[in-house]
Amino acid sequence: MGGAVDLLLSRMVALQEELEVTGDPARFFLGTYLRTTQAVRMALDDGRFEDPAWVAEWDVDFAGFYLDALEAYRLDPDSAPDPWRRAFGAARTLPPEAHVLLGMNAHINFDLPQSLVRVIPDDEFADPDLLASRERDHERIDGVLASRVAAEDAELVRVGGRRTTLDRVLAPANRAASRLFLRESRRKVWANTAALHEAALRGSGAYERRLGQLEALAAGRVADLLRPGPVLLRLAVHGFGVTLPA
Incomplete structure (x- = not known):
């Protein structure tokens, strides 16, 4: 169990070192993700799932x-999914926290439902008790993420995040907002996972159509994430996640 996660961490560390050398702004999200994965590794060891x-x-x-x-x-920017092209292709002059939000959008709103469909077989989707267990472990990740919010905010400041006087005043509210919209987005992820699974049961064509909708929704969130103003508070009110149409 731990060996696979340790190999993942090694892959992330190697990539992080490459991005640091070139000054690629993708290093900001990868750094956050690396530390979060280390926290998940510790939670696994602690028996929290x-x-x-x-x-x-x-x-x-x-x-x-x-x-x-x-x-x-x-290797080829056009080969990446649209939400990731927008995240990786964002202006280098954006603050670190903006790059992190763009990465979170692509990974949570677009990638996460796909991964859940892949690691929950059809027979588990058909087993209410087992599916409920999977959902509870999915929700427990929120606890890991919430425990990282304050430390990640401090890390973003350390690597060049912009903080005005108003930002410093709003810091406690922003941290609470981050925890709130992370929980909200995971609830929507679970609903989108069910929608993708239902589409997969109808065949690859139906699945690809639904996945295309999800890709467009996640890509469409980018403009709002980059809109001026207190983005974290705005996300806490209006939501961070996306919802596949019925």
Whole structure:
């Protein structure tokens, strides 16, 4: 169990070192993700999940969507999914926190439902008790993420994040807002996962159409994430996640 996550961490560390050398702004999201994955690794060791073996499998599969997109973009930008092209192609002059939000949007709103569909087989979707267990472990990740909010905010300041006097005053509210919209987005992810699974049961064509809708929705969030103003408070009110239409 731990071995697969440790290999994932090694892959992330190697990529992070490359991005640091070139000054690629993708290093900001990868750094955040690396530290979060280390926290998940500790939570696995601490027995915080109902099915740690499944969570470890899911953690590695989920991260693969992002790492594969990053490596694909570096070779050929057009080969990456639209939400990731927008994240990786964002202006280098944006503050670190903006790059992190763009990465979170692509990875949570677009990648996460795909990964859950892949690591929850059809028979588990058909088993209400087992599916409920999977959902509870999915929600427990929120606790790991929430525990990182303050430390990640401090890390973004350290690497050059912009903080006005108003930002410093709003810091406690922004941290609370971050925890709120992370929970909100995960609820929507679970609903989108069910929608993708239902589409997959109808065939690859139906699945690809739904995935295309999800890709467009996640790409469409970018403009709002980059709109001037207190973005974290705005997300807490209006939401960070996307919802596939019925």
